[in-house]
Amino acid sequence: MAAMSKVSLVFSLLGFLVIAVMTPSANALRKSLVLGGKSDVANVKANREIQELGRYCVEQFNQRGQSEEGNVESIAKTDTDMSNPLRFSRVVSAQKQVVAGTKYYLRIEVTQPNGSTRMFDSVVVIQPWLHSKQLLGFTPVVSPIY
Numbered sequence: 001m002a003a004m005s006k007v008s009l010v011f012s013l014l015g016f017l018v019i020a021v022m023t024p025s026a027n028a029l030r031k032s033l034v035l036g037g038k039s040d041v042a043n044v045k046a047n048r049e050i051q052e053l054g055r056y057c058v059e060q061f062n063q064r065g066q067s068e069e070g071n072v073e074s075i076a077k078t079d080t081d082m083s084n085p086l087r088f089s090r091v092v093s094a095q096k097q098v099v100a101g102t103k104y105y106l107r108i109e110v111t112q113p114n115g116s117t118r119m120f121d122s123v124v125v126i127q128p129w130l131h132s133k134q135l136l137g138f139t140p141v142v143s144p145i146y
Contacts, residue, residue, distance in 0.1 A: 051091055056124070058120075101125050101130075120139060123135075
């Protein structure tokens, strides 16, 4: 009789283990724990931190455009006069990746000096323990030709 209850207990525990492994939340947790993998940032429109990060990227791009350190190729592609810099509108999508810090991949909508809007892809790395935030890339999105 005692052996039957031990077998029953083992099967019950195995059943709970299978349920725990197969649930969507367990799968989501397992995916988010992949080191170095990109993950989508939820609710980008309402995420103040992400929106401020997008604003930072546009400001950094504008500053680089007015200095000798600017990415000349990227600036040339924007067809903008840097005396009238780009204006941040919003971050439309974001992904993050855990590296030596957190690397963010942002799709940013800006308003150009002529009033039209344009999308840019931006990459920025934050290392809070170093109080470091660095813009790595800011390139215009090439719209598909139909």
